Amino acid sequence: MPDMGLTGKVAIVTGAGSRADGIGNGRAAAILLAREGVKVLLIDATVKNAEATKAVIDKEGNTSMVVEADVTVPKSCEAAVARTVAAWGRLDILVNNVGVGGSGGNAVDLDLEAWDRDLRINVTSMMLMARYAIPEMRKQKGGAIVNIASVAGLRGGHSGLLYPTSKGAVVNMTRAMAAHHGPEGIRVNCIAPGMVYTPMVYARGNGMSEELRDSRRKRSLLQTEGSGWDIGNGVVYLVSDMARWVTGVIHPIDAGATAGSLGSPSPPPDKR
Numbered sequence: 001m002p003d004m005g006l007t008g009k010v011a012i013v014t015g016a017g018s019r020a021d022g023i024g025n026g027r028a029a030a031i032l033l034a035r036e037g038v039k040v041l042l043i044d045a046t047v048k049n050a051e052a053t054k055a056v057i058d059k060e061g062n063t064s065m066v067v068e069a070d071v072t073v074p075k076s077c078e079a080a081v082a083r084t085v086a087a088w089g090r091l092d093i094l095v096n097n098v099g100v101g102g103s104g105g106n107a108v109d110l111d112l113e114a115w116d117r118d119l120r121i122n123v124t125s126m127m128l129m130a131r132y133a134i135p136e137m138r139k140q141k142g143g144a145i146v147n148i149a150s151v152a153g154l155r156g157g158h159s160g161l162l163y164p165t166s167k168g169a170v171v172n173m174t175r176a177m178a179a180h181h182g183p184e185g186i187r188v189n190c191i192a193p194g195m196v197y198t199p200m201v202y203a204r205g206n207g208m209s210e211e212l213r214d215s216r217r218k219r220s221l222l223q224t225e226g227s228g229w230d231i232g233n234g235v236v237y238l239v240s241d242m243a244r245w246v247t248g249v250i251h252p253i254d255a256g257a258t259a260g261s262l263g264s265p266s267p268p269p270d271k272r
């Protein structure tokens with residue numbers, strides 16, 4: 001029976017800050033990995049966001065380091081990996097968390113420049129980080145990557161086209177990467193979060209009304225609201241030795257939203 005096997009490992013979490021106070025998915029994953037004895041490089045394009053995550057990790061007596069980097073820029077990704085290895089001698093884990101709701105619109109009215117920019121943030125950045133992380137993982141003869149997608153990448157029904165398209169790409173990029181790198185002991189998995197109450201949803205635009213929160217909670221099979229911690233716990237499991245036989249998996253963490261809906265009351269049984 002393997003244990004978590006995480007103590008002494010080295011991880012990179014992208015988007016390890018949160019865009020506002022509170023616990024986002026990247027921040028939660030970084031804090032929880034550090035609690036398991038992982039040294040965590042915290043990448044964020046807005047350095048103060050990652051510094052706030054580091055402050056929590058420091059307070060708990062665990063180890064992390066902040067690197068300011070935009071993960072859409074190849075040289076920045078390469079430099080962040082090099083910095084990790086220079087500091088801690090190895091790289092075992094990559095959590096590709098950066099992602100944005102991005103531009104709205106359907107095929108007819110969306111803005112093409114914004115579409116290209118947001119695809120680069122949501123999809124290309126994950127490939128770029130993997131491009132520089134995998135050669136380091138090969139040196140350890142193994143590693144684990146988790147890509148953060150969304151339930152929006154598993155089905156239609158989203159108001160915009162960019163977000164479900166890009167997250168759907170993350171879903172299948174995960175399977176393709178798992179097939180490429182499985183024989184070298186590198187596991188690649190994906191988490192598809194449902195709507196979790198994080199700064200990403202409550203700090204955007206006009207925020208989120210209590211009515212909307214309540215209606216989402218009531219629509220979930222578990223009748224509860226999720227948080228960044230729920231996603232972070234999934235990350236810890238997937239990168240740990242508990243999941244040593246798990247790769248290419250798309251793991252919804254969504255209170256059952258993709259399993260089905262509560263539906264309406266059953267019709268009366270057939271008369272016989």
Ligand SMILES: NC(=O)c1ccc[n+]([C@@H]2O[C@H](COP(=O)([O-])OP(=O)(O)OC[C@H]3O[C@@H](n4cnc5c(N)ncnc54)[C@H](O)[C@@H]3O)[C@@H](O)[C@H]2O)c1
Pocket residue numbers: 014015016017018019020023024025026027043044045046049050069070071072097098099100101121148149150151192193194195196197198199200201228
């Ligand atoms: N919150 C939800 O309900 C929900 C649902 C499904 C999926 N997700 C996914 O979770 C992930 C984000 O979660 P979060 O809570 O950490 O989000 P967040 O918006 O708080 O972002 C985390 C950090 O990413 C940084 N960032 C943005 N672009 C960057 C870039 N190009 N390079 C480096 N850093 C960058 C931001 O500065 C921010 O500090 C995304 O992939 C998102 O699509 C969230």
